[in-house]
Amino acid sequence: MVQRLEESRIEKPGLGNPMTVVVIGAGLVGTLVAREFCRRDCKVILVERGPDVGLGVSKANSGIVHAGYDDEPGTLRARFCVPGNAQWSVLADELDIDVQRIGSHVVAFRREDLNVLDELLARGVANGVPGLRILDQAELLQREPHLNPSALASLWAPSAAVTEPWQLVIAATENALENGLELRVGEEVTGFETDNGALKAVLTTKGRIPCDAAVNAAGLFADRVANLAGDESVPLRPRRGEYILLNKFTAHDLVNSVLFPVPGALGKGMLVTPTVDKGILLGPTAEDLPRSLKDDRATTGAGLDKIVASARHMIPSLDLREAVKVFAGNRPESPGKDFWITPSPRWQGLVHVGALRSPGLTAAPALAPWIVELVEKSLDTKLALRTDFQPRRKRIPSYLKELSLEELEKAVAEDPAAGRVVCVCNKVTEKEVVEAIRRGARSLDGVKFRTRALFGECQGGFCSHRILHIVAKELGVGEDELDYGLDGSWVVKGKVRP
Numbered sequence: 001m002v003q004r005l006e007e008s009r010i011e012k013p014g015l016g017n018p019m020t021v022v023v024i025g026a027g028l029v030g031t032l033v034a035r036e037f038c039r040r041d042c043k044v045i046l047v048e049r050g051p052d053v054g055l056g057v058s059k060a061n062s063g064i065v066h067a068g069y070d071d072e073p074g075t076l077r078a079r080f081c082v083p084g085n086a087q088w089s090v091l092a093d094e095l096d097i098d099v100q101r102i103g104s105h106v107v108a109f110r111r112e113d114l115n116v117l118d119e120l121l122a123r124g125v126a127n128g129v130p131g132l133r134i135l136d137q138a139e140l141l142q143r144e145p146h147l148n149p150s151a152l153a154s155l156w157a158p159s160a161a162v163t164e165p166w167q168l169v170i171a172a173t174e175n176a177l178e179n180g181l182e183l184r185v186g187e188e189v190t191g192f193e194t195d196n197g198a199l200k201a202v203l204t205t206k207g208r209i210p211c212d213a214a215v216n217a218a219g220l221f222a223d224r225v226a227n228l229a230g231d232e233s234v235p236l237r238p239r240r241g242e243y244i245l246l247n248k249f250t251a252h253d254l255v256n257s258v259l260f261p262v263p264g265a266l267g268k269g270m271l272v273t274p275t276v277d278k279g280i281l282l283g284p285t286a287e288d289l290p291r292s293l294k295d296d297r298a299t300t301g302a303g304l305d306k307i308v309a310s311a312r313h314m315i316p317s318l319d320l321r322e323a324v325k326v327f328a329g330n331r332p333e334s335p336g337k338d339f340w341i342t343p344s345p346r347w348q349g350l351v352h353v354g355a356l357r358s359p360g361l362t363a364a365p366a367l368a369p370w371i372v373e374l375v376e377k378s379l380d381t382k383l384a385l386r387t388d389f390q391p392r393r394k395r396i397p398s399y400l401k402e403l404s405l406e407e408l409e410k411a412v413a414e415d416p417a418a419g420r421v422v423c424v425c426n427k428v429t430e431k432e433v434v435e436a437i438r439r440g441a442r443s444l445d446g447v448k449f450r451t452r453a454l455f456g457e458c459q460g461g462f463c464s465h466r467i468l469h470i471v472a473k474e475l476g477v478g479e480d481e482l483d484y485g486l487d488g489s490w491v492v493k494g495k496v497r498p
């Protein structure tokens with residue numbers, strides 16, 4: 001809904017002092033844009049409709065920091081992938097997140113695929129990708145001894161990395177909060193209020209937020225949010241990607257780098273990759289869904305069968321009995337196949353950011369400062385940089401993995417919760433869970449993404465009830481009031497017996 005739509009644009013906005021910016025959507029883009037605004041002299045409010053940050057597209061994807069050879073020169077994807085890739089190392093250092101530069105191969109199995117490797121190499125060189133090289137069969141199989149020996153050659157990209165995108169979403173949010181961000185979760189943007197060509201307020205399910213500027217970073221729903229402002233958008237259609245995750249204890253020695261087949265009409269194809277946690281990830285499929293199914297993240301038998309066939313072709317010795325989880329995520333596809341990032345043609349101070357298909361995760365760190373510039377240009381202003389911005393943040397320490405025995409004894413003497421193990425698979429203590437709650441976790445997923453509890457071999461089978469109990473106790477609510485992740489995903493519905 002748009003209130004008081006006015007067609008005329010004003011010369012200069014009547015900016016408040018300091019200016020207020022509302023960022024809509026707490027995925028990778030929204031949280032990095034919010035952090036970027038926090039570097040500047042302005043008030044920043046991040047509004048997320050979900051119960052926590054990072055539960056949209058940024059939660060379920062391949063987690064690959066792409067090298068950048070895949071994107072056609074001239075696209076926003078090509079322009080921002082390579083610099084975004086480099087920025088991930090800066091962010092890993094500043095925000096204490098995992099980024100492992102293990103490199104990637106595009107593997108050719110057929111003679112005609114060799115031409116594709118040459119094309120990707122030329123495109124990568126044009127895009128400025130460092131260190132790209134074609135490897136012959138001998139070198140490829142020496143680097144990846146478990147690869148199907150019928151592989152002929154590969155395009156090797158040493159700058160490709162693996163990460164866990166939710167780590168960055170959480171870290172960027174925590175760091176932005178330290179620097180003054182106001183975070184409002186569980187609040188959906190429902191409209192805009194404008195006056196004489198300028199943005200006046202963002203309207204939400206909880207009220208009205210007066211502001212001078214806003215960034216629509218609503219992911220799969222950026223088209224809907226643009227329409228709320230009366231702006232046309234490229235239509236965003238969900239393209240489902242299903243995955244299988246293999247157990248880290250038995251499978252991880254089989255693959256050293258990210259292994260892609262040659263790309264096809266629907267994208268980069270199904271990969272086999274080590275995860276930062278030493279598991280192996282297989283997938284994703286690519287299946288177009290109707291626009292009404294943007295929130296549908298179901299896996300399917302047919303999809304999982306395709307993954308198994310493709311993964312077995314790449315690594316014949318993979319033991320699929322080691323699967324610990326299947327999941328799916330939806331890409332925000334648009335007809336133009338490029339990111340859709342544009343200032344509102346109607347309202348000064350409003351910028352839309354949508355259609356962040358792959359490599360959106362890779363590009364997001366480089367996109368964020370550019371999006372801030374677009375807002376500044378749209379308002380014909382330049383925000384002053386703060387001298388007191390603190391760029392660093394530390395993750396929750398792992399007591400059992402990081403402390404020496406002496407240090408652990410001391411920590412347990414100070415707080416016995418540091419010695420109470422709640423997740424045996426990933427050695428997570430009660431103290432870490434309590435710290436996660438202090439930092440914003442309100443559900444099992446909230447704890448999982450902040451501590452790695454529930455993320456191990458048992459996937460919560462043995463520990464979810466204990467963690468649920470701790471969360472309920474810390475928050476002073478009943479266990480039946482808590483969700484696993486998204487609203488309504490209850491874990492305990494009520495008592496079986498009175």
Ligand SMILES: Cc1cc2nc3c(=O)[nH]c(=O)nc-3n(C[C@H](O)[C@H](O)[C@H](O)COP(=O)(O)OP(=O)(O)OC[C@H]3O[C@@H](n4cnc5c(N)ncnc54)[C@H](O)[C@@H]3O)c2cc1C
Nearest residue numbers: 025027028029049056057058061064189219241359360362
């Ligand atoms: C299967 C798959 C594989 C991928 N693999 C890779 C990869 O390996 N490498 C890579 O670089 N990229 C990859 N991507 C792309 C990458 O995941 C996305 O580009 C990125 O996560 C997009 O982040 P976002 O912030 O735009 O969206 P999101 O993470 O979806 O964030 C948008 C947020 O806006 C919120 N929101 C929506 N509407 C409203 C509203 N009205 N009010 C308030 N909040 C709202 C949502 O709840 C959501 O949290 C992949 C994507 C998929 C689906």
